[in-house]
Amino acid sequence: MKLKQAVMGVAALACMSTAAHAQSAGSIYLSTGWFHLAPQSSSDPLTVTSIGGSPTNITEPNTGASLDSADTIGFTAGYFVTDHIATEFVIGVPPNFNLYGTGNLAQFGKIGQAKQWSPTLLFKYYFNAPTATFRPYLGVGVSRIWFTGEEITNSAFQANVLHGPTSVSTDSSWEPVFNAGFTYNITQHWYAGVSISYLPLSTTAKLTSQATTPVGPLTVTSQTKIKLNPIVTYVNIGYRF
Structure with missing residues (x-):
């Protein structure tokens, strides 16, 4: 009888331990992984908005730009x-x-670069029981987007299209985030996860060029609206407290 009671007690403690470390109310978790x-x-199209301080509205037909994919390391911290x-x-x-340039600008190849900052706050709903090994979820949130290190790197593009050395600035914005994924519990503490997110993101790039003209140097400003709309994949491993 005592042996049976002892076994039952150990089993009960094991269940309590599992529940304590499940993805349940009060749990805190951290993860790191790979973002694509x-x-x-x-x-x-590229639009010239002023020349020498005088407003203009000159659209360069069949001009545009696109961005390539990027990879980086990501980190998350969450609370149930x-x-x-x-x-x-x-x-x-x-x-x-x-x-990269598109249309008539495709001949220049890579024309510039920038780094994107996008810290994000998500609210996620997890399906299945807190103790389940596999837990899919849906999420929605908001991201603050801004860029640093914006620069035109192609000298031929600067000379032939922008007519001189050019500086770049971009807008910052708040954007919605739509998210879905799942976690897979490896142990009571460790888990792996995969998620995919979509951000309907656009920014306006403003270009300021110092153009050399027959009447002397003139400041030329131009701009273009770039739609990024990235699909973001996150493969991660996490630890739950």
């Missing part, structure tokens, strides 16, 4: 508010995007 960002990019609802903060090492 695949922009579904396009852009409006209930057994099924979690909040999560996501950040990655800023990936570097290369900008």
Whole structure:
């Protein structure tokens, strides 16, 4: 009888331990992994907005730009508010995007680059029981987007299209994030996960050039709206407290 009671007691403690470390209310988790960002990019034509301080509205036909894919390391920290609802903060090492000309600008190849910052707050709903090995989820959130290190790197593009040395600035914005994925519990603490997110993201790139003209140097400003709309894949491994 005593042996039976002891075995039952150990089993009960094991169940309590499993429940304590499940993805349940009050759990905190951290993860790290690999982000792959695949922009579904396009852009409006390049438009000259002023020459020598005088407003203009000159559109360069059949001009545009696109971005290539990028990879970086990501980190998340999350908290289960209930057994099924979690909040999560996501950040990655800023990936570097290369900008390529399209249309009449395709002949220049890579024309510029920039780093993207996009810290994100997600609210996620997990399906299945907190103790389940496999837990799919859906999420929605908001991301703050801005760029650093924006520059035109192609001297031929600067000389022939922008007519001189050019500086670049971009808009920052708040954007919605739509997210889906799953976690797979490896042990009571360790888990692996995969997610995919979509951001309907666009930014306006503003170019300021110092053009050399027959009447002397003039400041020329131009701009284009670039749609990134990236699909972001995150493969990660995490630890739950």
